[in-house]
Amino acid sequence: MNVELIRLTKRYGETTAVDAIDLKVPSGAYCCLLGPSGCGKTTTLRMIGGHETVTGGEVVIGPRAVGNAPPAARGTAMMFQSYALFPHLNCRDNVAFSLKMRGLPKAERHARASQMLDLVQMGHLAERLPAQLSGGQQQRVALARALVTGPKVLLLDEPLSALDPFLRVKVRAELKRIQAELGLTFIHVTHSQEEAMALSDLVVVMNGGRIEQAADPRSVFEKPATGFVARFIGGHNVIRLPGSEIAVRADRMRLGSEAGPEAVPARVVSVEYQGTSVHVGLAPERTDDGAGPLTAIIADEAFALRPLALGDAIAVGWDATAAHRLHG
Amino acid sequence: MTELVLPTSAAASNEAAEKKPATASRRRNGLAYWQAAPMAFVFLVFLVVPLVLTVVVSFWQYNEYEIIPAFTLQNYADVFEGCLSLSEPCTTVRTYLSTLKFCLLAWLFTLGIGFTVAYFLAFQIRSRTTQMVLFLICTIPFWTSNVIRMISWMPLLGRNGLVNETLQRMGLISKPIEGLLYSDFSVVLACVHLYTVFMIVPIFNSMARIDRSLIEAAYDAGATGWQTLRNVVIPLCKPGIAIGSIFVITLVMGDFVTVGVMGGQQIASVGKVIQVQMSYLQFPMAAANAVVLLGAVMLMILALGRVIDLRKEL
Numbered sequence: 001m002n003v004e005l006i007r008l009t010k011r012y013g014e015t016t017a018v019d020a021i022d023l024k025v026p027s028g029a030y031c032c033l034l035g036p037s038g039c040g041k042t043t044t045l046r047m048i049g050g051h052e053t054v055t056g057g058e059v060v061i062g063p064r065a066v067g068n069a070p071p072a073a074r075g076t077a078m079m080f081q082s083y084a085l086f087p088h089l090n091c092r093d094n095v096a097f098s099l100k101m102r103g104l105p106k107a108e109r110h111a112r113a114s115q116m117l118d119l120v121q122m123g124h125l126a127e128r129l130p131a132q133l134s135g136g137q138q139q140r141v142a143l144a145r146a147l148v149t150g151p152k153v154l155l156l157d158e159p160l161s162a163l164d165p166f167l168r169v170k171v172r173a174e175l176k177r178i179q180a181e182l183g184l185t186f187i188h189v190t191h192s193q194e195e196a197m198a199l200s201d202l203v204v205v206m207n208g209g210r211i212e213q214a215a216d217p218r219s220v221f222e223k224p225a226t227g228f229v230a231r232f233i234g235g236h237n238v239i240r241l242p243g244s245e246i247a248v249r250a251d252r253m254r255l256g257s258e259a260g261p262e263a264v265p266a267r268v269v270s271v272e273y274q275g276t277s278v279h280v281g282l283a284p285e286r287t288d289d290g291a292g293p294l295t296a297i298i299a300d301e302a303f304a305l306r307p308l309a310l311g312d313a314i315a316v317g318w319d320a321t322a323a324h325r326l327h328g
Numbered sequence: 329m330t331e332l333v334l335p336t337s338a339a340a341s342n343e344a345a346e347k348k349p350a351t352a353s354r355r356r357n358g359l360a361y362w363q364a365a366p367m368a369f370v371f372l373v374f375l376v377v378p379l380v381l382t383v384v385v386s387f388w389q390y391n392e393y394e395i396i397p398a399f400t401l402q403n404y405a406d407v408f409e410g411c412l413s414l415s416e417p418c419t420t421v422r423t424y425l426s427t428l429k430f431c432l433l434a435w436l437f438t439l440g441i442g443f444t445v446a447y448f449l450a451f452q453i454r455s456r457t458t459q460m461v462l463f464l465i466c467t468i469p470f471w472t473s474n475v476i477r478m479i480s481w482m483p484l485l486g487r488n489g490l491v492n493e494t495l496q497r498m499g500l501i502s503k504p505i506e507g508l509l510y511s512d513f514s515v516v517l518a519c520v521h522l523y524t525v526f527m528i529v530p531i532f533n534s535m536a537r538i539d540r541s542l543i544e545a546a547y548d549a550g551a552t553g554w555q556t557l558r559n560v561v562i563p564l565c566k567p568g569i570a571i572g573s574i575f576v577i578t579l580v581m582g583d584f585v586t587v588g589v590m591g592g593q594q595i596a597s598v599g600k601v602i603q604v605q606m607s608y609l610q611f612p613m614a615a616a617n618a619v620v621l622l623g624a625v626m627l628m629i630l631a632l633g634r635v636i637d638l639r640k641e642l
Contacts (some may be wrong), residue, residue: 049548051544051547051548070547070550071547071548071550072548072549072550077548078544078545078548080541080544080545081541082539082541084539084541084542084544084545085545086542086545086546086560087542087564088563088564097546097549097551097559098548098549098550098551100559101546101549101550101551101552101555101559102550145545145549149549149550
C-alpha cells in the first residue's frame, strides 16, 4: 500500500523535530529514511506507525488518512531497533503474540507462527527463548513477528545497527529478498548511506527535520540536490565556486597532467589504500577563497603506475562534465 | 549474573596463565572464600545458630521453674493435642486458620495496592527525578516506629474516634460503628499499612527493568492496555511479586505485635501463642511452636516457588 505524508509536523514544546514534510512512497517500494541522528527520521517513522502523536499534517496509508488510529488499525507493523522481543516468551509465542491479542485459537496461531518462522528460516528454533538466540536470529524472529499479521507496510527502525558488519550485509540481502517476495512497502530508517544505497528504491535524505532530497539511489548519488546530501552520502567533493556551489564525484577528480585548465595546486595529506581503489586526501595550496580539503579516488592500477606520497605537490582539477551544480 | 562474572574471571584466568597457573588459581580461590566469609559469618551467628538452638530446645523437657536438657517429643504432642478429631478443630489448627486468614487478606490487599502504586511509579511517571521523589515519599512512614504507626490508628478508629464522630456528624450513622478498632478489620488494616511498602519496592524494581519498547511492541501488536498488563507486565514482574509476597507472608505469619495491639489482645495468632508461652518461661513449648510455624511458612514459600521459579527468573 502506498504511504503519503502531507505537511507532517512534530513539535516537542519549542523544538520542531519534523518540519512539515511531504513525501509519497509508492506501493511495494523499499524506502529508506536516511540522515544523521536527530534529523527527525525516527520520529517520522514513529508517526507513520502510530507510536507518536502528530502535531500537524496527515499520514495517509492507502486510501485513507489514519489520524490517530492505533498501529493495528493502520495495517502497519514496526520492527524495533532493539528487536523488543518478549523475554518471557519463546520464539513461537513471540511471533504469535499479535494473533493471541486478536483472540485466534491456539492451534491456528501456532500454525501461522511456525509458517512465519519458516519464512525467516527460524522454524527449528521455535522453542528457544530470545536470550538463547544470537543477534541475527533475534532479528529474524522480530521480522517474523512483524510480518505475521500480514501488514501492508513494514516499518523498520535501524534494524541492522545492532549486528556486526558481516551479518549486516547478509541480513540486508535477506530483508530485500523478503520484501520482494511479499511485495510489501518497507520504510526503513538508517544512518548508513551504504545501507540505503544497497536496499532502497527510494532514498529520503533528511536533515534538521526536513527532507533534503527524495529520489532513487542513483539520482541521489549522481545529482545530489544540496551540499548536505553530497557530503552525507559521501564520495563527493563539494566545491565552492564564485557564485555557485558544485559537487564533483571523488572518482571523477583528475590529478597532475590530466587536471585541466581549472586545476589548482594542492598537497597530498593522506593516502588510504582500499583494495580496488586508493583514496587520496588533498589540501589546496591557496585557501583564501574558502577551498576546503578534497578527496580523489584513484583506481588501484592507475595509482600503482603513478604513486603519490604524503607531502607531494600536485595539480588537482575535474572533468567539466562531472561537475554537478547544487541548490542552496 | 553469570554473564557479568564471566569477563572478569576470564581476564583473571588470563592473568593467572601468565604467572604460575596453579598457585595463582589457588590464591584466587582462597580470596573468594575470604570475600564470602563476612556474610557467611553473619548467617552462621544470626541465622544458623539460633535456628539450631531452637530446634534443639524444642525437644527438651521443662517444668514450672527449669528447662531439662533431656529428649522428649512431648512438646510436639502438646502442640497437636486433640488435632486428630476433625469435628472440633484443636486450638493449634484454629490459631493457624486465624493467622492464615490475616495472612491471606493482608497479602491480597498489599499485592493489589503495591502493584498499583508500583505500576503508577514505573509507567505513569515519566521523569526519573519525580519517580525517585515519589518513591522516597512511599518510605516516609518508615521514619517512625511500627508501634507508633499502629497506635496512631487508635484516635481514628476508636468508638468515639475521628471516623465514627465524622460519620455521626454527617448524619450517615446514628450510633458509633462497633468493631472498627480491636477487630479483624483493624488488624488487617494495620498489616496492610505496615507491609505494603514491602510489596511496592520489589515490584517497582521489576517494573523499572522492563524495557519500554516491549510495551510499544505490545501496542504495535494490537494489544489493549489490559492485554499488555496481563501478557507482558505481570509475567515480567513475577520475581518482584514473589519476593514481595515472601516478605509479607513471613512478616504476617510471625506477627504478634500488630495482632496484639490492633486486636486488643483478644485475637489469637501463632506468633502471639509463642510470645505468651515465652512469657510463662515455657521455652521448649515455644520452640516447638516456632519450629512448626517455620515449617508452615517454608511450605507456603515452596508452594509460591512452584508457581514462580525464582532461581530461573533472577
